[in-house]
Amino acid sequence: VGMKFYGETMGCVRDPRRTPGKTPHHNCGAMCQFHTGSPDSEPDIANQGAQVWRGTVTVAYPPEEYPELLERLRALERSPGILADTQFRVTSDLSGASASSSSSSVEVTCPYGNRFRFRPATEEELRSLGGAYGRRPGTLGAKPLGIVEADVEVPRGVGKGVAEFYENVFGFSTSEDERGHVVWGGPGGKSQRINIVEVEDPPESTGEHLAIYISNFEETYTRCDERGSIWVNPRFTHLDNVTDLASARHYRQYRIRHLLDPQANENARKAGKKTGPGVEAEIEPLFVLEHEIRAVNHKSCPLVGETNTRALGIHPHVESQPYALPGAIEAVDHRLQLPLNWTEENPIDMVTVYAREVYPSRMRDNRHNLPVLLFLQGGPGYPSPRPPAPPSGWMKRALEEYRILLLDQRGTGLSSAITAQTLKKRLDDPDQAATYLKNFRQDSIVRDAEAFREALGADKLSILGQSFGGFCALTYLSLFPQSLESVYFTVGLAPVNTHVDDVYRATYKRVYERNRRYYNRYPMDVKRVHRIVRHLKENKVDMPSEGVLTPERFLQLGLGLGSKTGMESLHWLIEGAWVPDGTELSHEFLKNIESMQAFETNPIYFLLHEAIYADQEGPTGWSAQRMLEEVLPEMPEFDPNGAMTGEKPVYFTGEMVYPWMADEAYARLTPLKETAHKLAEEKSWREIYDSSKLRDTSVPCAALVSYEDLYVEREFSEKTAKLLGDKCQLWITNEHQHSGLRDDGYGVLSKLIAMSR
Secondary structure (H helix, E strand, O other): OOHHHHHOOOOOEEEOOOOOOOEEEEEEOOOOEEEOOHHHHHHHHHHOOOOOOOEEEEEOOOOOOHHHHHHHHHHHHHHOHHHOOOOOOEEOHHHOOOOOOOOEEEEEHHHHHHHHEEEEEEEEHHHHHOOOOOOOOOOOOOOEEEEEEEEEEEEEEOHHHHHHHHHHHHEEEEOOOOOEEEEEEEHHHHOOOEEEEEEEOOOOOOEEEEEEEEOOHHHHHHHHHOOOOOOHHHHHHHOOOOOOOOHHHHHHHEEEEEEOOHHHHHHHHHOOOOOOOOOOOOOOOOOEEEEEEOOOOOOOOOOOOOOOOOOOOOOOEEEOOOOEEOOOOEEEEEEEEEOOOOOOOOOOEEEEEEEEEEHHHHHHHHHHHOOOOEOOOOOOOOOOOOOHHHHHHHHHHHHOEEEEEEEOOOOOOOOOOOOOOOOOOOOOOOOHHHHHHHHHHHHHHHHHHHHHHHHHOOOOEEEEEOOOOHHHHHHHHHHHHHHHHEEEEEEOOOOOOOOOHHHHHHHHHHHHHHHHHHHHHHHHHHHHHHHHHHHHHHOOOEEOOEOOOHHHHHHHHHHHHOOHHHHHHHHHHHHOEEEEOOOOOOOHHHHOOOOOOEEEEOOOOOHHHHHHHHHOOOOOOOHHHHHHHHHHOOOOOOOOOOOOOOOOOOOOOOOOHHHHHOOOOOHHHHHHHHHHHHHHHHOOOOOOOOHHHOOOOOOOOOOEEOOOOOOOOHHHHHHHHHHHHEEEEEEEEOOOOOHHHEEEEEHHHHHHHOOOO
16 A cells, blocks of 8 residues: 555655565655555554644655656546555546646645645755755655655644744744744755644644754754653664663664743743653643654765755765774774865865774774774875784874774875876866865864764864874864864974964974084085986986976975984985986986875875965965075075085975976976966965964863974974963973874873873
8 A cells, every 4th residue: 555655656766775574664755755554564554543644744746757746646546446445535636737837736645644735846945855965875766856845733822832942952944924833944944844733623643753864963962852852762762762962872863752842841940840851851742743863874874965065964974894904903984975165055065085993803892982083194185094004103002092083184095085187177277176175274174073073973082183183183173172182293283373484484494404414414415416416407307207307306305304214215315316327317216206205196285285374364375485585595505506506515495395396397296287376376265273262272282392393393383382371281302303103103192191181
């Protein structure tokens, strides 16, 4: 009976995951569903009646599907077959029904007594409910668009209170029309409505229920719990047995049945009655209707969309099965679909963001009880590290008390990676490409991380931020301090309220001093570097893969001088630069340079390195290039022409990026040239640090600051620590360079954890 009407006639598709014999779930469009009795229950329904909705349900159809629905209804009316002895009725005159009029509708009673209104969908409904904002599993092929209205018949005098309950608890907007109070919801905020219709003698509940997907899941649970509305249906404890927020997070759904008057709650409290949280309130409800409240990342029926909205809060969560890794650890892969631009009200473009959760195998059944440590990688533009086998360094120390979340920051690794290849379609319009790339800085990365915290069901998390990862941690402290348990910075206390030009002025001074020490340690390299630079000025040297080794590109090898072994690595590379007869640079030398320079494989570093210092107004304007020209009179050693004219050493540069990199030096950066210029000229950037939130933070912080850090100026870090206040403990040392976490990860993290407690 159910399949005949809901399937063949209405055009719903049965959820294929439901085995034959169980209660059929009829998917009505991309986001809606009806449950009907199983074949075994049909005799009982015939004798005792079915669960019936108290009101009329309106289902909309795409205009091209509506004429076919009318034909199916006409055929069923002529020959009802097995529906002949049921409550099936067509209560409208189908002969006058128009397939072309948007105001056309027909009213039908289903075999079980549910009242339906069918009509063509509006353009707004087509946009909102057509799958773009989310799609339940197994819905492809459904002919209806979905449920657009549901009348709820309530006793006279309670309509206003019921509407206010939906507004105050769930945040839905409400209005009034000639029929009564209206509750608005659905994608976009007004694509679905509940009409609260007051009647003299409403029917009693037959056990029907309404399921709602909600974006602010935890917040609404708390509101319901405070009012004493949380309820466990004894029939469905295998689906959800929710008694507190932790269990709600676990099941990703909860139930209520009593819609309560807030004033009645207050009066009951004063009278000493139970009103929640933790118990169902001893209050006469305004209305009784079971609600199944689901998170959009529901375990069995998530909303997985082509595009999603921040307003709806749809972040489809794909979670792998746990898998074993060497060293008695396990991992779970997580992928979220998140808005490209978190600040848009109704974003269309989405990105896939990936994170790997790692935990000890012994905690397999209780991993959710472990606190979360989010690792934020340095960069920008580099993915999170992959777990070594077995775990070592900082990861080994972290696994002693945390489960680790290794986030591939958006644009890196498995998170919608940014490369010249993936940007190809956007590069025809440099303005469009630049607008796209503006969404890959700290503010977006942190909002992604917060979405993962919610997806994991963690109240709070701790952060280990390495270098640029520390910059992101400061943004997290600015945006979501309430979500943080503690923050560990390793050479990543970013300059706050510091102009990008001041950053590079200070960086050149540090790089200058590091070069002086390098040549003091290896004086024989002065002439070796002169010889290489002269050769590159006089000869075009093609790289083994693509691009050209210009003098400027060669001198960018100074990027490695900030690590503990950087001087030695550079020295041994230069020592073996030439083929035996000394006529040309060796293939091995050139290949080694390619392996040491990741600008082409990780182009975000080139495109956004200066932008990570841009806070709100003003262009970066190729700051490193401009500051180089400014400091050259005092630091002429940075001029490669010195190799042609004098005996002074030629100095290497550091982490800076320059406009010439997209000319011929790096072939895979060349297509990005115009986009890079647009980003350098960009005047308006979103705020990445909020001094008012950072000042005297209540979140415990511990920071390793390298005394002579080549990349993050110590004086700026000390200034930021002072802003953070007494909760920020500083460890300033020359024992570690910028590579301290890599060199002694176990010891560094152990000390930072101890400092924060």
